Amino acid sequence: MCGIVGYVGNKQAAPILLEGLSKLEYRGYDSAGVAVRDGEKAAVVVKTTGRLKNLSEKIDNGKALAGTCGIGHTRWATHGVPSRENAHPHVSGNCTGSGSGEVESLVVGVHNGIIENYQELKAKMERHGYVFYSQTDTEVLIKLVDYYYKKYQGGPIDALAKTIVRVRGSYALAVMFKDHPGKIFAARKDSPMIIGKNDSEVFLASDVPAILNHTRDVYYIGNLEMAELSPKEVSFYNLDGDKVQKEVTTIEWDAEAAEKGGFEHFMMKEIHEQPKVTMDTLKKYIKDDGKKKHIDFSDFGLTKEDIEGFSQIYIAACGSAWHVGMQAQYVMEELTDIPVRVELASEFRYRKNKLNKNALVIVISQSGETADSLAALRLAKENGIKTLSIVNVVGSSIARETDYCMYTVAGPEISVATTKAYSCQLICAFLLAVEMGKVKGLIDDKKYAYYIEELLSIPSKIEACLENKERIQWFASKYSNARDIFFIGRGIDYAICLEGSLKMKEISYIHSEAYAAGELKHGTISLIEDGTLVVGSLTQADLYEKTLSNMMECKSRGAYLMGITTFGKYDVEDSVNFAVYIPKVDEHFVGNLAIIPLQLLGYYISVSRGLDVDKPRNLAKSVTVE
Ligand code: M6R
Numbered sequence: 001m002c003g004i005v006g007y008v009g010n011k012q013a014a015p016i017l018l019e020g021l022s023k024l025e026y027r028g029y030d031s032a033g034v035a036v037r038d039g040e041k042a043a044v045v046v047k048t049t050g051r052l053k054n055l056s057e058k059i060d061n062g063k064a065l066a067g068t069c070g071i072g073h074t075r076w077a078t079h080g081v082p083s084r085e086n087a088h089p090h091v092s093g094n095c096t097g098s099g100s101g102e103v104e105s106l107v108v109g110v111h112n113g114i115i116e117n118y119q120e121l122k123a124k125m126e127r128h129g130y131v132f133y134s135q136t137d138t139e140v141l142i143k144l145v146d147y148y149y150k151k152y153q154g155g156p157i158d159a160l161a162k163t164i165v166r167v168r169g170s171y172a173l174a175v176m177f178k179d180h181p182g183k184i185f186a187a188r189k190d191s192p193m194i195i196g197k198n199d200s201e202v203f204l205a206s207d208v209p210a211i212l213n214h215t216r217d218v219y220y221i222g223n224l225e226m227a228e229l230s231p232k233e234v235s236f237y238n239l240d241g242d243k244v245q246k247e248v249t250t251i252e253w254d255a256e257a258a259e260k261g262g263f264e265h266f267m268m269k270e271i272h273e274q275p276k277v278t279m280d281t282l283k284k285y286i287k288d289d290g291k292k293k294h295i296d297f298s299d300f301g302l303t304k305e306d307i308e309g310f311s312q313i314y315i316a317a318c319g320s321a322w323h324v325g326m327q328a329q330y331v332m333e334e335l336t337d338i339p340v341r342v343e344l345a346s347e348f349r350y351r352k353n354k355l356n357k358n359a360l361v362i363v364i365s366q367s368g369e370t371a372d373s374l375a376a377l378r379l380a381k382e383n384g385i386k387t388l389s390i391v392n393v394v395g396s397s398i399a400r401e402t403d404y405c406m407y408t409v410a411g412p413e414i415s416v417a418t419t420k421a422y423s424c425q426l427i428c429a430f431l432l433a434v435e436m437g438k439v440k441g442l443i444d445d446k447k448y449a450y451y452i453e454e455l456l457s458i459p460s461k462i463e464a465c466l467e468n469k470e471r472i473q474w475f476a477s478k479y480s481n482a483r484d485i486f487f488i489g490r491g492i493d494y495a496i497c498l499e500g501s502l503k504m505k506e507i508s509y510i511h512s513e514a515y516a517a518g519e520l521k522h523g524t525i526s527l528i529e530d531g532t533l534v535v536g537s538l539t540q541a542d543l544y545e546k547t548l549s550n551m552m553e554c555k556s557r558g559a560y561l562m563g564i565t566t567f568g569k570y571d572v573e574d575s576v577n578f579a580v581y582i583p584k585v586d587e588h589f590v591g592n593l594a595i596i597p598l599q600l601l602g603y604y605i606s607v608s609r610g611l612d613v614d615k616p617r618n619l620a621k622s623v624t625v626e
Pocket of ligand 1: 319364365366369416417502622
């Protein structure tokens with residue numbers, strides 16, 4: 001939720017900080033700020049509200065700030081409204097105005113995460129004479145570092161360690177100490193932060209794209225660890241203050257993958273990447289030994305024996321990843337005969353679960369940092385239950401803490417509204433379902449080979465769905481002023497609708513609901529008025545007639561119907577006003593195709609309403625707070 005960056009090297013820091021923040025703006029975009037030090041001089045802090053461009057303009061794209069060491073922040077408000085006072089960096093000393101300008105404070109810092117006991121700590125700090133200028137938990141954190149630094153005089157790492165022990169919550173924290181020019185100190189727990197290095201510079205960021213133009217060599221700083229950054233060196237410490245050795249990881253993908261590549265928005269670029277990334281994900285797990293193809297999970301160590309031991313599956317996730325879980329539930333249960341329960345991670349973590357000890361808990365997350373999903377994972381582990389994650393961001397917390405991590409190969413996803421990561425997550429869920437079904441003896445060799453070929457056909461069929469985009473664009477322009485949109489379907493179609501509806505509301509701000517088609521008449525149908533758009537997903541042969549009847553019930557009450565079904569089902573045009581056809585594929589896997597027109601519909605409606613598609617209001621890409 002918030003993005004942080006840091007730079008220490010031999011170049012002017014501010015332009016590099018701004019460039020890094022521009023790659024992280026998807027994480028938060030209601031205010032931004034930087035603090036830069038020029039040699040021994042005190043830090044200069046500049047903060048603005050609104051998008052990053054306001055900050056860039058204010059400091060002449062960074063050229064106005066001298067100095068080769070600095071930190072920066074782009075905010076998604078949690079504590080306190082978006083304002084200059086609440087924007088980061090925060091300082092430990094007294095500040096005037098909104099905290100901008102040259103500051104003589106001992107500690108200046110930026111933070112991503114939430115400090116849960118900040119009120120109690122704030123009261124303590126006030127008793128010690130500290131004055132607060134913002135409503136943020138971050139200011140409390142920075143003042144606490146200052147307090148321990150002065151009280152124990154053990155140096156920056158000692159002060160950070162004492163702070164970490166005292167606070168509850170999550171943080172990626174980067175601070176500069178007045179007495180230590182040319183250095184940045186960092187600490188982390190449960191919020192993402194990576195540190196990159198080349199021969200003469202060290203970088204710090206919430207996510208890899210922020211530093212990729214400068215280095216591919218990154219370190220992952222662990223939970224409750226600290227780091228000391230200087231131009232040619234980075235050292236890591238544990239809570240005892242002992243040095244920790246770390247391996248460098250080389251990032252495989254390049255900076256271009258995180259650019260728009262000629263598309264107007266990241267979302268559209270990412271929609272168009274789906275044929276490639278779904279194929280990359282399939283190829284990672286489908287091996288061809290020359291005679292036949294088979295699914296191979298040796299990459300993350302899931303064995304036949306492991307699978308045989310599972311008698312229950314729980315899936316925990318948030319948002320679109322939960323929608324993947326909803327779809328996986330239908331497919332896995334049917335192909336494996338293992339009972340599957342899907343839960344929102346935010347519910348799972350607080351319910352008094354009676355978890356089956358022979359279960360597998362699957363956590364699905366693009367970022368691998370979602371606070372509720374991470375907590376669900378930890379709860380499962382505390383209960384001694386095996387965990388498997390489906391994650392996109394390599395080295396993220398969920399990926400590292402899970403027993404088996406099945407990576408999606410979606411590449412960096414920048415648009416807040418997920419598309420390509422969602423599609424790759426579905427692919428992983430389907431691969432798991434097929435392999436588990438095979439191991440459980442429910443899928444014979446012939447069926448297994450058939451399922452694998454059907455899965456491998458998905459990327460080119462997504463391509464075919466994309467060819468239809470002009471029709472969807474035309475349709476979207478008619479409905480850009482809609483007040484409510486309903487998405488209805490049964491079974492897998494219902495799960496598809498959940499995602500279609502979320503895509504619509506999050507980027508178009510049009511109220512929309514996904515409903516199990518059979519449930520409409522139990523109340524919601526009273527909302528249907530003349531002209532209300534009802535989108536039906538009609539991809540399951542045995543449920544086709546049923547859902548169509550429910551759509552007709554809406555039409556009789558004035559609704560305008562859009563239906564999504566497979567090529568060949570042309571009779572649908574007798575009932576619906578606008579039909580969209582997708583290629584045929586095994587019905588279990590149809591979600592990968594039916595979602596494409598729904599992604600496009602949300603996208604085009606958002607564009608025709610003139611909205612910020614990639615950075616919708618009030619949202620952030622990575623939800624690292626509860
Ligand atoms: O990073 P995660 O997959 O854990 O994120 C979960 C949700 O926050 C995410 O899917 C969200 O719902 C998307 N913005 C939807 O497009």
